[in-house]
Amino acid sequence: MKTYDIELQRLKSVRHHKGLIELGVEVLVQPRTARDEQGVTSCLSLEVDDARTLLILLKQQIAELDKLQPRSRRSGRC
Numbered sequence: 217m218k219t220y221d222i223e224l225q226r227l228k229s230v231r232h233h234k235g236l237i238e239l240g241v242e243v244l245v246q247p248r249t250a251r252d253e254q255g256v257t258s259c260l261s262l263e264v265d266d267a268r269t270l271l272i273l274l275k276q277q278i279a280e281l282d283k284l285q286p287r288s289r290r291s292g293r294c
Contacts, residue, residue, distance in 0.1 A: 220246065221259050225242040230276075
């Protein structure tokens with residue numbers, strides 16, 4: 217499995233389309249060297265302000281998706 221270091225440069229857009237949330241971003245992607253202590257995972261790095269913005273945008277998109285669900289499925293019992 218290939219692993220990468222992914223640095224978020226800029227959030228450009230967030231939208232939902234056919235059950236998926238799509239993020240428009242500018243990123244810097246570099247191959248990651250395998251390190252014994254970290255295992256085989258990729259790493260996403262973003263600044264605190266970008267993380268907060270991303271969280272707000274995701275909450276808005278999820279709220280929009282929840283509005284599309286019938287009331288019987290919004291309760292979380294399904």
